[in-house]
Amino acid sequence: MNNHALLSIKDLFVSYGNIKAVKGISFDVHEGEIVTLIGANGAGKSSTLRAISGMVPYTGQIAYKGTDLRKMEADKIVALGIAQVPEGRGIFGNLTVMENLKLATWQRKDKPEIERDFERVFSIFPRLKERSNQLGGTLSGGEQQMLAVARALMSRGKLMLLDEPSMGLAPVLVREIFRVLKEINQSGTTILLVEQNANMALRLAHRGYVLETGTIALSGTTAELLGNPRVKEAYLGG
Amino acid sequence: MTYFLQQVLNALQLGSIYALIALGYTMVYGILTMINFAHGDLFMVGAFFCFIAATFLKLPFVPTLLLSMAGVALLGVTIERVAYKPLRQAPRVSAIITALGVGLFLENFTLVFSPYPQHVPTLIENKTWIIGGVAISSLQVIIILLALVLMILLDLIVRRTMVGMAMRAISWDKSIVPLMGVPVNLIISITFAIGTSLGAAAGTMYSLAFPVIDPYMGILVGWKAFISAVVGGIGNIRGAMIGGFILGAVEILVAAFLPSTYRDFVAFALLLVLLIFRPYGILGKPRPQKV
Numbered sequence: 068m069n070n071h072a073l074l075s076i077k078d079l080f081v082s083y084g085n086i087k088a089v090k091g092i093s094f095d096v097h098e099g100e101i102v103t104l105i106g107a108n109g110a111g112k113s114s115t116l117r118a119i120s121g122m123v124p125y126t127g128q129i130a131y132k133g134t135d136l137r138k139m140e141a142d143k144i145v146a147l148g149i150a151q152v153p154e155g156r157g158i159f160g161n162l163t164v165m166e167n168l169k170l171a172t173w174q175r176k177d178k179p180e181i182e183r184d185f186e187r188v189f190s191i192f193p194r195l196k197e198r199s200n201q202l203g204g205t206l207s208g209g210e211q212q213m214l215a216v217a218r219a220l221m222s223r224g225k226l227m228l229l230d231e232p233s234m235g236l237a238p239v240l241v242r243e244i245f246r247v248l249k250e251i252n253q254s255g256t257t258i259l260l261v262e263q264n265a266n267m268a269l270r271l272a273h274r275g276y277v278l279e280t281g282t283i284a285l286s287g288t289t290a291e292l293l294g295n296p297r298v299k300e301a302y303l304g305g
Numbered sequence: 306m307t308y309f310l311q312q313v314l315n316a317l318q319l320g321s322i323y324a325l326i327a328l329g330y331t332m333v334y335g336i337l338t339m340i341n342f343a344h345g346d347l348f349m350v351g352a353f354f355c356f357i358a359a360t361f362l363k364l365p366f367v368p369t370l371l372l373s374m375a376g377v378a379l380l381g382v383t384i385e386r387v388a389y390k391p392l393r394q395a396p397r398v399s400a401i402i403t404a405l406g407v408g409l410f411l412e413n414f415t416l417v418f419s420p421y422p423q424h425v426p427t428l429i430e431n432k433t434w435i436i437g438g439v440a441i442s443s444l445q446v447i448i449i450l451l452a453l454v455l456m457i458l459l460d461l462i463v464r465r466t467m468v469g470m471a472m473r474a475i476s477w478d479k480s481i482v483p484l485m486g487v488p489v490n491l492i493i494s495i496t497f498a499i500g501t502s503l504g505a506a507a508g509t510m511y512s513l514a515f516p517v518i519d520p521y522m523g524i525l526v527g528w529k530a531f532i533s534a535v536v537g538g539i540g541n542i543r544g545a546m547i548g549g550f551i552l553g554a555v556e557i558l559v560a561a562f563l564p565s566t567y568r569d570f571v572a573f574a575l576l577l578v579l580l581i582f583r584p585y586g587i588l589g590k591p592r593p594q595k596v
Contacts, residue, residue, distance in 0.1 A: 120483075120484060121483070122480075122483065122484070140483075140488065141483030141484065142483050142485075142486045142487055142488045142489070145483070145484065145485065145486030146486055150484075151484045153481055153484055157478065157480075157481035157484065159473070159474045159477045159478065159481070160477055161473055161474075161476070161477045162470060162473055162474055162477070166470050166473075169467065169470065170467070170470050170471060170474055170485045170487065171485045171486065172486075173467065173471070173485055173486040173487045174486035218485065222485065222486055
């Protein structure tokens with residue numbers, strides 16, 4: 068295992084009752100990288116993210132900056148700087164946009180910094196500023212995805228985990244979201260991106276892992292993966 | 306007319322008590338989608354704490370009230386940790402049956418210490434003012450005002466504070482809340498503490514207004530408050546307040562103008578009819594299907 072990795076995962080197993088979702092995967096994410104996990108439905112991508120965020124029990128080792136996350140509660144993991152943008156966006160429809168963002172600052176005590184981050188988030192997503200007093204449930208799918216990413220920024224995630232941000236969005240919105248992710252990465256946030264949209268994910272990320280039925284089938288730089296005939300056939304539509 | 310106004314005042318007094326108890330049902334439902342059927346018995350324990358503080362500790366009204374609220378809050382949080390938390394992932398029916406069991410436990414535990422009804426001493430000097438032919442007692446004024454203050458405070462907590470935001474977020478989708486860095490267990494404990502302490506405040510005021518208390522006093526009052534919460538729209542805080550006042554009004558007005566034995570029958574029948582036309586309650590909305 069690489070000690071310099073920001074996030075280091077070793078022999079991770081996740082099961083739900085008798086169903087084994089993740090069967091012994093190991094990988095590292097380094098500071099400043101965008102790493103993507105691609106694979107079909109049920110390959111174990113979301114389960115891996117849930118394990119990192121402390122949402123599901125697992126065996127194996129997950130370490131962030133050398134700290135073992137095993138015994139840690141989910142809210143403490145957020146405090147360490149790991150922010151997850153969950154599958155299906157997870158917007159609180161009964162809270163306003165502003166309240167959704169404020170809630171994500173729960174672990175933070177740095178008031179002036181929080182104010183600055185609000186400004187930053189609203190400059191990245193001007194649409195959210197216009198709608199800040201609207202209920203989350205009234206936003207369109209694309210706006211909800213923006214809000215979900217904005218929330219992760221408000222929690223000061225140094226490592227952002229994204230679970231299928233492209234799901235259910237029109238291609239133009241997907242490009243918009245991915246453009247923002249690139250910006251966020253360039254300003255210093257490390258990203259672990261789970262996607263079924265392999266094409267978009269591999270174009271954005273630096274490195275990738277291909278998950279098949281709970282194990283890592285392939286790994287490499289995204290250039291290598293994009294050129295791999297197996298990846299082309301199975302995930303990029305020939 | 307003065308008779309009517311007199312009854313309105315009585316309805317406000319009874320409604321305040323139902324509303325305060327209904328809030329406990331609705332808050333717990335909002336956050337755990339379970340009905341805490343022990344809540345009526347926590348109201349009863351609140352009345353007994355009032356009795357103990359006033360009789361044995363000889364405390365005046367305000368410390369008695371605070372002691373009762375704090376004691377029941379502690380009990381409520383403990384019950385959640387010990388009895389309900391292990392069942393979070395279990396079917397809701399299991400949690401509800403457990404709550405009924407907890408209620409029976411509280412009744413019988415109290416019965417061990419108090420096999421006979423107890424008399425609660427007078428803590429508030431009973432003055433009566435006659436204004437335009439309507440008799441207003443000091444106790445009535447205190448009950449109504451205190452209930453209003455507590456409800457306004459609760460409304461502010463839920464709408465304006467981070468804790469309130471977290472409560473509302475949990476009621477929408479509990480699984481996402483930890484990802485915001487919010488400690489869900491702490492928020493659930495705070496919810497139980499607030500909800501049960503409101504029940505204790507109601508128990509204290511009820512035992513001052515009707516000063517003979519017994520371990521089974523929480524059953525009927527609890528059911529009525531539960532129905533108030535359902536009428537208002539279970540899970541909706543303002544709904545619980547409205548439902549409590551409606552039930553208080555219906556009961557008092559029925560007893561005022563019809564034979565008093567009709568009271569519960571007419572009250573419950575009216576509420577059933579209301580639920581036919583508004584099955585989610587007055588302010589309740591059908592839960593959106595989450596995709």
